[in-house]
Amino acid sequence: MQNIRIVKRPEYAIDSVDKALQLITLLQEREWVRIADAARELGVAPSTAHRLMSTLAYRGFALQDDQRRYCAGPVLAGDAGRARIRALVARTRPHLEALAAESRETVNLVERVGVTVRFLHCVEGPQLLRVGNRTGTILPARTSSGGRAALAALPQATVDQLYTGRGAQLGGHRLEPAELAELHEELATTRARGYSLNLGRTEPEIAAMGAAVALPQRPGVLAVTLSAPISRAPLLEQPDTVAALRRAAEAIGRELEHEPSF
Structure with missing residues (x-):
């Protein structure tokens, strides 16, 4: 025995x-x-x-x-969590790879959870000087391009709750009225032009822009981003590049629209 x-x-x-x-x-x-x-x-x-x-x-x-x-969180993600992400990446990878090939810049699929975003998958651009793989990275949603794109898809009341509620107070991410007003102004700009822009805000040498993936069952959760060295920032906002980013986000939205588990 x-x-x-x-x-x-x-x-x-x-x-x-x-x-x-x-x-x-x-x-x-x-x-x-x-x-x-x-x-x-x-x-x-x-x-x-x-x-x-x-x-x-x-x-x-x-x-x-x-x-x-x-x-x-990602440190504790069990088999079920990893299986969900693998399935999500498998469904979206062709669209991410197509965007990377067309834009020649690094593409990321990010997921917003509360006031943070985590990078689920990355397809690096083909250029020698490029932004590296950020898979697994967690960033504040309001300072990252993908996070702001996702936040812009939420009702204003939801954003207010995220940054002024009791959870925000206890979690240390509560915004003062002026900061919240500035965030809402940035989100309004993002909604108006259809994408968010981050010029060295998260990392000084990196420029990025993001577009939200429209999911009726889970709005403001997923976003697609393009990242480039800050020296190529003007190229990110070229009409062709913006259109390619938005097409990829829309294609992923259609891909996942009937998948409530995502």
Whole structure:
């Protein structure tokens, strides 16, 4: 008979670490976790649960959606999460590759989750001097081209909630009225011209533009971006390049419009 060693709680266990590990387990077991549920499971105040969750989100262990729920982040993505992304990439890759070939710049498919975007797939452009692969990178939505394109597809009230609600306050991404007004002005410009522009805002030597993928079942979630060295920024806004980006986003939207799982 096999002997099973029972591991006891260490005498000098660090409570905050223990709570964080319990929270990680919770994220792995459930599709979505709300702060109230986490607080109840851990036996702590909601403010404590939110601080723990925010730290996990900062390190890529958790992501927050528009309904202030948390899911497992890219560090914890299980088989189901990886399978969803693989299926999504398989459906969109031909459109991304076609855009990279036509524009000769690096193309990314990004997904917005709450106030962040993560890069799901990259097709590097064929030029020797080009932007490298960003797959797996997580950036603030409001400063990245894909994030702003996705935010521009949301109702204003949803954007306000993301950046002024209690979750924003506890998560450290609350915007002051002037900052929120500036964001809304940028989103209005994005909607008017059909794409967002980022000239060195995320990284000084990189220019990018993004277009949202229109999904009726999940608006403001996916976007396609083009990235180039800042020296080629004027070429990104050439009418042919803009048209190619928008066509790719529209083609992906048609590809996924009947897939609620995406």
